[in-house]
Amino acid sequence: MSDLTLILLAAGSSSRFELGVKKQWLRIANQPLWQFVAESYEKTAHFEKIIIASSKEDIEFMKLYSDFTFVEGGATRQGSLKNALKEVTSQYVLVSDIARACVSGDFLKRIISHKGKGECIVPYLSVTDTIVYDGKTIDRDRVKRVQTPQLSLTSALKSALLQEEEFTDESSAIVSNGGSREFILGEEDAHKITRIADLKELPCLVPPSDDTLSGTGFDVHAFDDKGDMFLGGVKIESNYGFKAHSDGDVAIHALIDALLGAAGMGDIGMMFPDNDDAYKGADSKKLLKVVVTKLHNFGFVIINVDVTVAAEKPRLGAYKTEMRKTLSSILGIEAQRVNIKATTTEKLGFIGRGEGVGVIANANLKYFDWTKI
Numbered sequence: 001m002s003d004l005t006l007i008l009l010a011a012g013s014s015s016r017f018e019l020g021v022k023k024q025w026l027r028i029a030n031q032p033l034w035q036f037v038a039e040s041y042e043k044t045a046h047f048e049k050i051i052i053a054s055s056k057e058d059i060e061f062m063k064l065y066s067d068f069t070f071v072e073g074g075a076t077r078q079g080s081l082k083n084a085l086k087e088v089t090s091q092y093v094l095v096s097d098i099a100r101a102c103v104s105g106d107f108l109k110r111i112i113s114h115k116g117k118g119e120c121i122v123p124y125l126s127v128t129d130t131i132v133y134d135g136k137t138i139d140r141d142r143v144k145r146v147q148t149p150q151l152s153l154t155s156a157l158k159s160a161l162l163q164e165e166e167f168t169d170e171s172s173a174i175v176s177n178g179g180s181r182e183f184i185l186g187e188e189d190a191h192k193i194t195r196i197a198d199l200k201e202l203p204c205l206v207p208p209s210d211d212t213l214s215g216t217g218f219d220v221h222a223f224d225d226k227g228d229m230f231l232g233g234v235k236i237e238s239n240y241g242f243k244a245h246s247d248g249d250v251a252i253h254a255l256i257d258a259l260l261g262a263a264g265m266g267d268i269g270m271m272f273p274d275n276d277d278a279y280k281g282a283d284s285k286k287l288l289k290v291v292v293t294k295l296h297n298f299g300f301v302i303i304n305v306d307v308t309v310a311a312e313k314p315r316l317g318a319y320k321t322e323m324r325k326t327l328s329s330i331l332g333i334e335a336q337r338v339n340i341k342a343t344t345t346e347k348l349g350f351i352g353r354g355e356g357v358g359v360i361a362n363a364n365l366k367y368f369d370w371t372k373i
């Protein structure tokens with residue numbers, strides 16, 4: 001049993017990253033950054049547990065990748081840290097930002113070797129630039145650039161965070177609360193990924209895998225003798241619609257399942273339960289937009305999609321071009337990468353009897369390639 005717990009703070013919004021993808025979801029080979037970092041710590045030292053603080057939306061997906069302990073982040077870094085500390089029972093706690101992605105094993109072992117030599121062990125780097133503070137040049141030899149991971153006595157950190165003030169690192173909170181900190185030399189590679197340019201300065205980050213991820217979706221809806229009909233995001237001229245909780249756009253539903261399937265993110269009913277009033281009569285184009293945004297946030301890029309509608313009626317020939325334009329606009333890809341097919345079942349089965357429509361869709365994704373930014 002270890003007397004040390006690791007907390008990784010990964011609840012940031014990546015607001016300074018200015019990309020659709022959240023930095024904690026950038027792929028390092030085949031792994032999202034958060035998993036790459038957590039597993040690099042796990043390989044180097046023995047922890048009582050590894051706790052990752054992240055957003056609620058991310059945690060649902062992160063749990064598909066690993067069985068670390070996940071806690072919901074707070075509105076600030078300190079809020080996330082306090083939430084994570086509730087799960088800590090060990091005497092010591094190591095806290096780091098997920099964005100410090102290249103903390104070396106030697107550096108980590110060196111920090112841990114100082115355990116107990118102060119209520120907080122704090123890596124720092126010196127400053128080489130001239131520092132002007134409040135209009136006056138100050139002695140840069142007295143300035144420290146503080147890094148994480150920082151190793152704290154759990155009781156000292158929990159007590160320090162009872163203070164009202166917000167701190168940007170653990171040692172400042174502990175010292176403000178009358179505690180002690182021990183500085184040790186840090187390392188340049190423990191640099192925090194804040195902007196896109198930072199990615200290329202960190203040697204441990206290998207490019208994302210160039211795998212193509214493929215998914216398939218299938219959905220069926222029965223006709224209803226009333227309501228409007230929507231297929232592929234387009235209103236179809238008819239005097240009948242689909243029996244459904246949402247607008248019944250069975251082509252978009254199958255497409256959503258194909259996209260989620262390629263990303264390993266479950267299925268449409270998990271994301272938009274058909275017993276949730278929020279989706280009653282929902283415009284399926286809006287559901288698709290939510291899925292596309294989530295895919296981008298989680299580091300996926302849509303390559304192409306192919307939709308096959310099996311139906312005796314309505315005839316779709318006149319609508320295919322508009323469907324491709326509508327879907328390509330929502331998916332953010334060229335129309336020629338959105339294929340729409342229609343087929344009958346030669347009067348066989350429920351489709352052949354004109355009772356409803358079945359759709360099979362395929363989607364291909366790749367990982368967002370941050371090396372090409």
Ligand SMILES: C[C@@](CO)(OP(=O)(O)O)[C@H](O)COP(=O)(O)OP(=O)(O)OC[C@H]1O[C@@H](n2ccc(N)nc2=O)[C@H](O)[C@@H]1O
Nearest residue numbers: 219244245246247248253267268269270272273274275279
């Ligand atoms: C689009 C929405 C919007 O509310 O409703 P509809 O407009 O189609 O009714 C739903 O997302 C449409 O979800 P969809 O997945 O097609 O509905 P269903 O086939 O009824 O499945 C609902 C949920 O039950 C789960 N499920 C389904 C069948 C099964 N044998 N076991 C299951 O566990 C599925 O994982 C799914 O998450």
